[in-house]
Amino acid sequence: MAEGSGLSIDLDPNSFFLHKPTVLNSFPEETKDNNIVNNKNSKRSSKVFFPTTPLMDATTASRSSPPTIQFPVNLNCSLDQHTSLPSDDHKRTVMGEMDFFAQKNNKLVDADDDGDANPIHTSDADVKGSTERTALELNVNTGLNLLTTNTSSDQSTVDDGISSNMEDKRAKRAKNELAVLQAELERMMEENQRLRETLSQVTSNYNAVQMHLVTLMQQQHDGKAEKAEEQDPMMEEKSEQKKPNGGVIVPRQFMDLGLAAAAAADADEPSLSSSEGRSHDRSGSPHNNTEVASKEFGLRKSGNSEEGRGTGREDSPDQGSQGWGANKVPRFNSSKNVDQTEATMRKARVSVRARSEAPMITDGCQWRKYGQKMAKGNPCPRAYYRCTMAAGCPVRKQVQRCAEDRTILITTYEGNHNHPLPPAAMAMASTTSSAARMLLSGSMSSADGLMNSNFLTRTLLPCSSSMATISASAPFPTVTLDLTQTPSPLQFPRLPGQFQVPFPNPPHNLANSPAALLPQIFGQALYNQSKFSGLQMSQDMEQPQSGQQLPQGQQNSLADTVSAATAAIAADPNFTAALAAAITSIIGSSHPNNVPNNNATNFTSATNSSGNVTTTSNSNSNGNNKISNSSFAAN
DNA sequence: CGCGTTTGACCTGCGC
């Protein structure tokens, strides 16, 4: 699939979407009503899983933000498929962002008008007309072949006129056709070649930037390390003690954190090494594969069972007294780093903001509601769900409507699934997992983390419009994928310290929009990015840990990647952007040691899976339930 | 009757 770098892309209808039918309740606003509704619908909703919603077509795609980059790719063919839906074009309310796509369409249309059904025949005039096209495209379209073809055709026509011999005509026509085909073939080859070049160029650029980033980080880290050492000799001693190397490797450690996270997640998990962190380990839950976060929750759970309820708290287990603050300011102790990373991972969250009236986002997972509370500052109750696809699955999610805009569903995922996920769920899982991983990769220091994340995401999707934010300042490191229409970064109040990740899509209603795919794309892309980022460039990651990474996992990862790429293209109106994302994704997966998706891959650590459910019934008021709610009173 | 939701109670962490 990765090889699929090929341009053929299969749209996977199984990607997750918001799914109306499955929805439980509509809006929290209808509080008590919701409760009732929920109850009634609950079963159904919970049981509906892999909804196959029709992929959005070009229609939705056209909504993307204005392309900031034009990818030197001749999208004619692809576009034709997607854009050939006139009805859609009409229906869709074109957003400003569509411009790019519109242009494409226009171009195509123009071409058609010219009577050249075949791009190859595109005349020079056409080429000239399309000022927007990239040089590459121009070249392609200009068609060397065209010359050839034309030449031959011209000659033939002339000949025909002269000779007036039918057979000759036929022969010449055949020749012409052949020539055309050859020309097209040649053109395709050339185009292919260009794409490869572009790809390589992008790759090289990426690497360069990455290296630069790493360098900067190292420098920054060095500075911090020095300070830390100066301030806390004790720490230094400890670190020395624990470090075989004597803690000389500070800079590297920093980088390893990301790795550690990955490694911890990937490797530790399965092997269950015996370090303290693992003490909480748990359980009998099948740590099958690499459940990165599953650990987290698994820990929590098993921790509960083993250590008592109190320990169940995610925080306490490994870090002892350290709170999140500790996590934010990582120490440079190798073993500790790992632990901390794990802890961080446990707490890392991926939040998805989706504007949708649809009560539910079908993410392919099964959820069971285990609680609901009124959260401070939000009239809408927050519902707590836990993944029930497998016993002991640590993944949980919180669903709450945005107080400011109740059409927005905020779903927050925690943990990694400890079980195989269906394709539909895989997408989201990989997304969230990737996001979380990315976040963690930069969680060492909030600043760095943010920078990294931002960098990664930006690198990934240079196009614009914000879709994701990363907040290390929040109680829990959180990556927010904003799938709501967010043309302007300022639209949503952002926490200080948040970075926006550029996303090309202005999703509208997740239920039917490509927005649903964004997280997937985002995650996958991020994941891939992170894989290659210096942060997680560890061998651990790149070289599938023996036994840890199942071949199948790799396959899955590839599949994931491809699906993500596909989704990106399918969902994103801005094809160039989508293509860029796809390529990025492909690059990631095709990387030498293509890091198997720790997450997405098989059962692994797919961190989160998601689905939004609006819900609500109210019930537990926050705070101690002492403050009785009206609903409580009812009870 | 089984399963999922509801919801009051409980636990923990944090800030004052």
Next chain:
DNA sequence: GCGCAGGTCAAACGCG
């Protein structure tokens, strides 16, 4: 130490 808030548990409840 107290209160608040977030999160979870688990008995009760409702639905199919």
